[in-house]
Amino acid sequence: xxxxxxxxxxxxxxxxxxxxxxxxxxxxxxxxxxxxxxxxxxxxxxxxxxxxxxxxxxxxxxxxxxxxxxxxxxxxxxxxxxxxxxxxxxxxxxxxxxxxxxxxxxxxxxxxxxxxxxxxxxxxxxxxxxxxxxxxxxxxxxxxxxxxxxxxxxxxxxxxxxxxxxxxxxxxxxxxxxxxxxxxxxxxxxxxxxxxxxxxxxxxxxxxxxxxxxxxxxxxxxxxxxxxxxxxxxxxxxxxxxxxxxxxxxxxxxxxxxxxxxxxxxxxxxxxxxxxxxxxxxxxxxxxxxxxxxxxxxxxxxxxxxxxxxxxxxxxxxxxxxxxxxxxxxxxxxxxxxxxxxxxxxxxxxxxxxxxxx
Numbered sequence: 001x002x003x004x005x006x007x008x009x010x011x012x013x014x015x016x017x018x019x020x021x022x023x024x025x026x027x028x029x030x031x032x033x034x035x036x037x038x039x040x041x042x043x044x045x046x047x048x049x050x051x052x053x054x055x056x057x058x059x060x061x062x063x064x065x066x067x068x069x070x071x072x073x074x075x076x077x078x079x080x081x082x083x084x085x086x087x088x089x090x091x092x093x094x095x096x097x098x099x100x101x102x103x104x105x106x107x108x109x110x111x112x113x114x115x116x117x118x119x120x121x122x123x124x125x126x127x128x129x130x131x132x133x134x135x136x137x138x139x140x141x142x143x144x145x146x147x148x149x150x151x152x153x154x155x156x157x158x159x160x161x162x163x164x165x166x167x168x169x170x171x172x173x174x175x176x177x178x179x180x181x182x183x184x185x186x187x188x189x190x191x192x193x194x195x196x197x198x199x200x201x202x203x204x205x206x207x208x209x210x211x212x213x214x215x216x217x218x219x220x221x222x223x224x225x226x227x228x229x230x231x232x233x234x235x236x237x238x239x240x241x242x243x244x245x246x247x248x249x250x251x252x253x254x255x256x257x258x259x260x261x262x263x264x265x266x267x268x269x270x271x272x273x274x275x276x277x278x279x280x281x282x283x284x285x286x287x288x289x290x291x292x293x294x295x296x297x298x299x300x301x302x303x304x305x306x307x308x309x310x311x312x313x314x315x316x317x318x319x320x321x322x323x324x325x326x327x328x329x330x331x332x333x334x335x336x337x338x339x340x341x342x343x344x345x346x347x348x349x350x351x352x353x354x355x356x357x358x
Contacts (some may be wrong), residue, residue, distance in 0.1 A: 003042035013051035015267075019058075020051075028068045029054060057082070061089065084257040090247075091256055121294055123218050125351040126326035130334045132306060133342030141167045141305050142347035145174050149216045149223075149349045151231045153304040155277075156209030158202045161296055163211040165197035166278055170226075173217055183219065184289070187226055191287045199277040210279020213287070214302055216243060216351075222296055228287040228334060231347075232308050234316070235292070236299040241317040244292065248276035255342050272305070298353040303333070306346030311336045326350040 007114070010017045023029035024041065029051055031041035043051075050071060057067045062085055072080050127144035131137065139159035143150045148170055154163035170190050178186050180296060194213055202209040212229020225233060230247040246252070250273040256261040265271060276284045300321055323329040330348040337346040 003044055003211045006031070006041045006043065009043035009047070009051070012329060013048055014055045014095045015051055016037045023054065023064075026064060026068065028064060028071065036340065060086070080259070084259065087257040088253075091253075107274045113235070119296070120356045121296060121353055122356045123351045123353055124326055125349065126330045127347075127349045128330040128334055129347040130338065130342075130345065133338055134343050135343075135345055138345045139163060140306065140345040140347035142302075142304075142349055143167050143171070144351065145171075147174050147218045149218070149300070149302055149351050150214065151302040151304055151347050151349055152211045152213045153231050153306070153347070154209075154211040155274075156202070158209040159211065160242050161200045161201040163213075164277060165201050166194045166213045167215070169194040169197040170215055170217075178219070183217075183224055183291075187201055187217065187224055187289055191226055191228075191289075195278050195285050202279050208279075210274075210277045212304070213278055215272070216300065216302065218290075218294075218351075221294060223292045223300065224286050225287075225290050225292060228278060228285065229274055230272070231302065232304075234301045234320075236301070236317065236320045237268075237295065237343060239321065241313060241320065243313075244342070246288065248274055266309075271309070296353060296355050298352075300351045301333075301347075302349040302351075304345065304347040306342075306344035307333055307337050307348060310343065310346075320350070326352060 004012065006017050006020055007073070015023075020029065020041070024031060029047070032044040032047065033042045054067055054071065057070065062070070066085060070081050070301075070357060071083060101273065110216070124145075125144040127142040127149075129138060129140045129142040131172055137160060139154035141150070141152045141154070141163040150167045150170060151242040152163035152166045154160050154199075156162070173186070174191060198211055212225045212231045214233055215225075216233065217226075225244070227233065227245045228248060230249050231245075232243055232247070233245045235242045235244050249271065251260060251265040251268045251271045255262055255265050260268065276286060278285055283339040301316070301320060311333070316333065319332050319336065320327055323332055329350045333348045334346050
C-alpha cells in the first residue's frame with residue numbers, strides 16, 4: 001500500500017487532522033513524508049497501530065508527554081506504564097470521592113446530636129511517645145485531648161521541632177465552637193497553619209526536614225480526619241481492625257501501581273521515603289481529609305511508623321481488643337515495639353468512643 005493522506009489517515013486512526021498536526025509538532029507521531037512544496041503530510045499504513053494507541057491513550061486522559069514516553073516502549077513495559085498511570089487515576093478519583101462525600105455529608109445531613117433519641121457520645125483517650133531503643137532523640141509528637149487526637153513523625157535535623165509545630169498548630173481546635181457546615185473550612189485552614197508552622201522551623205534546614213501529620217478532630221458524633229505521610233489511623237470495630245489511612249510513601253505508590261507486592265514493600269530499601277509530607281522541601285503537602293461516623297464501642301489508634309512497621313497487625317489488634325484502658329493500651333503497644341528492638345521512635349494515641357450519661 002502507498003502512503004495515506006492526512007485525511008485518510010485521520011479517518012483510519014480515529015484522530016482528527018488537527019490532532020495529527022499537533023502530534024507532528026510535538027514529535028509524537030511525525031508523518032512518513034511531508035511534501036516539500038505543498039507541506040502536505042502523508043502517513044504510512046504501518047503507523048496506524050501507533051496512531052490508534054495514541055487515540056486510546058488520549059481517551060484514557062493520559063497527558064501527551066506520558067503518551068510520548070509510552071510510545072517509545074516495547075509492549076510489555078508499555079503495558080506496565082499504562083497500568084501505573086491508571087492506578088494513579090484511580091487513587092486520585094478515590095481522593096476526590098472522599099472529598100465529595102465530605103461535602104455531601106456537610107450540606108445534606110441532619111446533625112444526629114440534635115435528635116432527642118440519639119444518645120450523646122464522648123471519647124476517652126491516652127497518648128504516649130517513646131524514643132525507642134536505637135534512636136538518640138525522639139522526633140515524634142503525640143497528643144490527645146477532649147477534641148483533638150494527633151501523631152506527627154518528624155524527619156531530618158529539625159524533625160522534632162517540625163512535628164511539635166505541626167501538632168501545636170492544631171491545638172486551638174480544642175477550644176471554641178465549630179459550625180456544622182464550616183468544618184471543612186476549619187480543617188483546611190488548620191492544615192495551612194500547620195504547613196506554615198513547619199515551614200518556619202525548617203526554613204534554614206535541609207530539604208529533607210519535615211514531618212508527617214495524622215490527626216482527628218472530635219465533633220461530638222463524628223471524627224474528622226486530616227492525614228499526610230505514613231503515620232496511620234486504625235479503627236477497631238466489632239472485633240475487626242481496619243486501617244483507614246493510606247500511606248503517602250514511594251513504596252505504597254509502587255504497590256498501588258502493581259510495581260511491588262505488599263510483601264516486597266516490607267523490605268524495600270526506600271520503604272520510608274515519603275511522597276507527601278509537611279516541610280520546607282516537601283514536593284507535595286496535600287493532606288487527605290474525610291469524616292468517620294462514630295459508634296459506641298469504636299476504638300481508634302493513631303500511630304507513627306515506629307509501631308506499624310515493627311509490630312504485626314495481629315498483635316496490635318490483640319492489644320486493642322484485650323486491654324480496655326487506653327492508658328494501659330498505649331503503654332503495651334510501645335512496649336511491643338521496643339520488644340522488637342525499638343529501631344525507631346514510636347508514638348501511639350488510643351481513643352474510645354462511648355455513650356455519655358445524661
